[in-house]
Amino acid sequence: MERRDFLKISAVAGATAALEGCGNPDHQLIRFIPEEDLIPGIATWKPSVCTLCPAGCGLLVRVMQGEAEVVRDGRLGLLKMGLAKKLEGNPAHPINQGKLCPRGQAGLQVTYHPDRLKGPLARVGPRGSGQFREVSWDDAIKQLTSQLADLQASNQEGGLALITSPLRGQKRAIFEVFANHFKKSLFVESAFLGDSVIRAANAASFGHALPPTVDLGQSNYVLSFGADFVGTWNSPVAQSIGFGEMRKGRPGQRAKFVQFEQRISHTGASADEWVPVQPGMEGMLALGLAHVIMTEKLRPAAAAGHAGSLIEGWSQGLPDYAPERIATQTGLQAETIARIAREAAAHEPAVAIIGDAATAHTNGYFSALAVNALSALLGSVGKPGGILFSSAPAAKESGVSVEILASQINSGAAAAKVLLLYNANPVFSAPAAWGVRAALDKIPFIASFGSFLDETSALADLILPDHSPLESWHDDAPPSGSARTVMSVAPPAMHPLHNTRSTPDVLLDVAHQVGGALGKALPWKAYDEAIQASFAALYKEKGTKTAKDADEFWTKAQEQGGWWSAEPNPAPVSTGGAPSAAAKATAPQFDGDANEYPFHFLPFASQLFYDGSLAHLPWMQEAPDPLSTVMWGAWVEINPKTARKLSVQQGDLVEVASPHGKLKAPALINPGIAPDALAMPVGQGHENFTRYATGCGANPISILSPLTVEGANSFAWAATRVKLSVVGRGKLILFGGSLTEASPELEHR
């Protein structure tokens, strides 16, 4: 052996010796004793409820034994436990019938999110600095209790404010007890894409303050005024199923669907006829259609009943709305209006619905009343193939909006001492001009129950994180999506991963510690007791499951994921009395001078982030938008003609400025948008919302004007005017293709 070869051997031997040190025992994790005995490798499917949007779809959660890295009593270790692996729709659930939308599928990532708050926190740095220290649950509850006890002792009016996401069921009932106990509390259910305009209009027209259940499956003609009903509006999964039945479920019969809007939506792209309409003119157009139907005697004016009597000039046949007279204002040709009206009248049952931007103009409430009257005239309200209303009673709203809360606190009219914040992010989802941030700074104590730090919860003094939805009890009564009465209930699908506590349970605990009337108003020890109590009366009702007693009923309801009536039982539509005054058409107001700000600015609900509350889910960030295929960011949609005129290329970074602010985003050329409009998805542009959403894209809400829908307590988020300038080259990531591949004759007008 030569010296050289010996050296080689030594080198290999040395290297192996050096590697000996692997498997350092210091890196070994202890194993905790499992809390449940599961059979490895066997999946079970447990019912749950999707909470990511107000539709309230039923879930089945695939749970399997796995190992999770968890902290217990301050020690890091591995725990064998049942872990949720996949979410699917619950086939037994009447709303989604086994289907689930991509947002719902991504709900799994809420539970395993690396930036989830893992235990209670108390603020240490200045407010908004994001500096917190960990505290024990005992301390956290003691702190909240003492704040509320002081408030109770002071007996001050308007001392308590509550801002929550829209709530239902017993969870809402518990928050409501808190709101009612403290005098003149400000209870806000905050939602950027709220349905309060539609509910107010439905209450006036049909006597039900509920969003409609649209029976698309049996309809023969659908007129949709701006409602993105297969994307995000109302109950999108139920409506997508209905849409499929309408198109393919009846051999030899295919209903026609016409969409009126300014910017082609996910739903508009599926329409037989997509008709551009001037912003805010949807109500006028609906009355134009009604005019044709009445003057051509296709339906009598009286067919619309109470809903018709709400519109000024209805009984005279709406002479002011002859197609020739409204053609210029609506942007449609008179013949088109007349043709669509005749088609709709000839295809029973025909239904008209309104939603999204059409109800977010300043005259959105009037537009909704007009479309309701059209639907009533077509004769499909309360009937198969039309609009139905659930028999479940509507929750009584407080009538306080984020805008009212902020203005009352900022003006000194209310002096809230304690704010309870639950799953709402008003700092992100309200226009800057409302002064939400300034109002929150005036509240001495903010307690947040959310699972994540976001723009609003970062201002909290105390954070008491809730379980993730899969770790929580659920009860829910979705107001739309099914003609049956639906009461969802589900126990937790898995044990909690972190040191979190169910918010309703924390509130019950706090109420009992504060004591007095507050404690007495909430007699239950735990949230599930409250749910069980609310279900006790239901078992005698005729449902899909029969049980011999309340206990068996409770077990069966949990197994099935809820209780639903055996047959469809929509509520009868009330014709109501004569209104005090008929609604008069109003022109939409737009903020910003038309010369300085030439474009209408149309934010739209993102297919992926909904109203922005889902931007923290990486699956949603990386998924391409279904229409434009843009991923990882926000964009501004612009008509090709306008783009040519302003020399805007696809992907150029453009600055969009309104009288209330400006933002930058890359341009996307879209032939399906009006030449005088710019559109932008809502959801990106978070300043502080986990590692995946922070600093990604721009937030269109930040530049909106603070206008309100007349006649309804709601934000007119489609009423801002903007201007546009190119500032450079932007980053636009398209998964594939672009919207301009369509032939030029398909361009808007």
Add this chain to the structure above:
Amino acid sequence: MSRPAFRLSHYFCVAITIGVAALGLAVLDKALSAQGTNAPPQETSGVFTPAHPTVYEALREFLGIRSKPVQPIAYTHKVHLGNGMQCTDCHVGVDQGPDARIPSVNFCMTCHQVIATNKPEIKKLAQYKARGEDIPWQRVYGFEPSAHVKFNHAPHIRAGVDCSVCHGDMRQQTVAERKVDHTMGFCINCHQQKNASVDCVTCHF
């Protein structure tokens, strides 16, 4: 003419080098298994890591070297089976799914709360329970992930294959040992004898 001769000796030396290295590994393996450093659960760092923590681990897998597991408690199958217990009393679910349950310390303590509490190994058991920790049993059988073998117990039990065919006679073992080498030849042989499918995707998917 001297060049080819030099080449030949060069290859010879490389062969010796590999041989010695393999021998070294085998020796090292014995030493390591004696120290009980067999596949501990490691804290995950959350950043990308290659399939093997070290080059050494990769080499071991490539050469098919597996260390002998060292169990934290000198459990004895012999005594438990001798007292009339059945395999499925503890290994629940072996006839239902891919894996059998390894009971948690809670399950052990249902009996050992009162039985043989003065024995040192049972005291160890009680200490785990008192600390709120489960017993960190080491894996005995199993396939390398790169083999892509998906073994499922249930169909084997249903086909009447006795536990001992793969696990040896547990009535004679204390802690479980790898008595049978689960090579592909071993599996195929039995599958052919019993007329079971030998399609690749029966096991590899």
